[in-house]
Amino acid sequence: MSPQHPALKVQGLNVSFRVDRRWNDVVKDLNFEVSLGETVAIVGESGSGKSVTALSIFGVLPPNCRLSGSIALAGRNILTLREPELRGLRGSTMAMIFQEPMTSLNPVLKVGFQVAEALRYHRGLAWATAEGAAIKLLERVRIPNARERAQEYPHKLSDGMRQRVMIAMALACRPSLLIADEPTTALDVTIQAQILGLMRQLQAEIGMGLLFITHDMGVVAEIADRVVVMWRGQKVEEGPVKEIFSAPKHAYTQALLAAVPRLGDMKGVRAPQPFAPSRADRPVPAATLLNEPLLQVDGLTTRFERRQGVLNRVVGRIHTVENVSFELARAETLALVGESGCGKSTTGRSILRLVEPITGSVTFAGKEVLALGAADLRSVRREIQMVFQDPFSSLDPRQMVGDAIAEPLRVHGIAKGSDADDRVVALLRRVGISPDARLRYPHEFSGGQRQRLCIARALAVSPKLIIADEAVSALDVTIKAQVIDLMLELQAELGLSYLFISHDMAIVERFSHRVAVMYLGEIIEIGPRAAVFGNPTHAYTRKLMSAVPMPDPSRRAAPRTLNDEEIPSVFRAIDYHPPRHHYTEVGPDHFVKSTI
Known part of the structure; x- marks a missing residue:
């Protein structure tokens, strides 16, 4: 009109x-x-x-x-x-x-x-x-x-x-x-x-x-x-x-x-690319991928019981993560994408055993994580850090940010006193924040600065893997670009691996080496980023791609036919047995799930 x-x-x-x-x-x-x-x-x-x-x-x-x-x-x-x-x-x-x-x-x-x-x-x-x-x-x-x-x-x-x-x-x-x-x-x-x-x-x-x-x-x-x-x-x-x-x-x-990522901008580009040059005014070098896997996930399954009645009996289970398998190499970024409720965040938490899987295998640097006792699990968690979506709720509002960054150093016995303070100053500089900021509280920073502080805290214990759970989803477009560039720079310098959990397909295309698409708790397509974005094979993957709004009004789509369908529930009866699946290789290292 x-x-x-x-x-x-x-x-x-x-x-x-x-x-x-x-x-x-x-x-x-x-x-x-x-x-x-x-x-x-x-x-x-x-x-x-x-x-x-x-x-x-x-x-x-x-x-x-x-x-x-x-x-x-x-x-x-x-x-x-x-x-x-x-x-x-x-x-x-x-x-x-x-x-x-x-x-x-x-x-x-x-x-x-x-x-x-x-x-x-x-x-x-x-x-x-x-x-x-x-x-x-x-x-x-x-x-x-x-x-x-x-x-x-x-x-x-x-x-x-x-x-x-x-x-x-x-x-x-x-x-x-x-x-x-x-x-x-x-x-x-x-x-x-x-x-x-x-x-x-x-x-x-x-x-x-x-x-x-x-x-x-x-x-x-x-x-x-x-x-x-x-x-x-x-x-x-x-x-x-x-x-x-x-x-x-x-x-x-x-x-x-x-600073706006555009779906398709990475066509023909092999490695992830920053939005802008680094702080040293030079392009961020591509991280050298090491072929040996750092993380191997095999058949990971996490379910939650639903109880009802006076006797609190189990009436069914929510199959949040079902038979998920993938590998992540050193200095590699694997993106887990999908809609809310698909199980991608629970997958990340299951790897760290923040929620306990019921079966499967998680091998990190040769150690079976699901079989570790409390002391050994704490040691592994030092090498796997997590960055969450909301940095404000991740930081203690009553604690100065310098103390928040120093806390993991003290908990893991890495540094104390002036040594810990020196490390905090170095970490703040690494993520582009003035060392004077260590004496301020979280509410005194912008959303992007708070996320940088969370990254600094994660880096404090020198991890090998960072699980980033919607870490840039709530940020403004320019701040999002800055945080992505910082993460690419840190990957190139430190050889970090990322499990990048997101529903932002344009950011995933720019940031990742490989992509795994999740639906109803399962990986339905996985492969190199160029293959998944260039040749999306599963119908659900194509649906995700087609729904991404294009930042170009001249290509504004005609009014879409509204789809009122919701994602089906993953609640199942007690006697439910998941169907058997196998994966078809549709290209080099590009696999798509099918039911048999």
């Missing part, structure tokens, strides 16, 4: 927060419009002011803030409205979808009740009418078996289905403006494609304006009509999406686009 009249007009918006008796400006003199039927994307790194802008429009900023300027919605400046008047606009004239639906939905209320509650509040419907309308809304956002799903609690739904419920609540009163703040960042690539396609369809049906907040330039190219680029609280560039991508004028916009 072509743009019509403005649904939103922001003029001279300034937002400041009072911290330690000082006013800090986070949004400065911001101007833009969103027309009916138009999608405007606000892009920028964390801290650029894009989410604060969205919260200002929705009127939900904390008391320690100061706003000036004008935010015109339906002809009214919402900055002059009192809270009761604002509540009347929220949900009816404007609505908002947040990044994490599980924290937005009430966990103790059924999803149908929550949608009906919005209808009762804003439209004054009777309960019976509201419940019927709620089911129709759930059907409208393509939730299968909507009547049955309406009686379920949020934790029983997948991430994609929970986000659909949030969209249903937001659209309950047909708002003229929908604000979507990073609504697909935490979703897998296939679920993201479903949600983007759904939002485009619903926008065409309702004719609303859409303000889309994101740092994913692929998503911007897929959905936006115009783009507003923010940096340090200011708008530095604005224009039609094709113009911004083809001829960015501001240096920050150019840097933002240069």
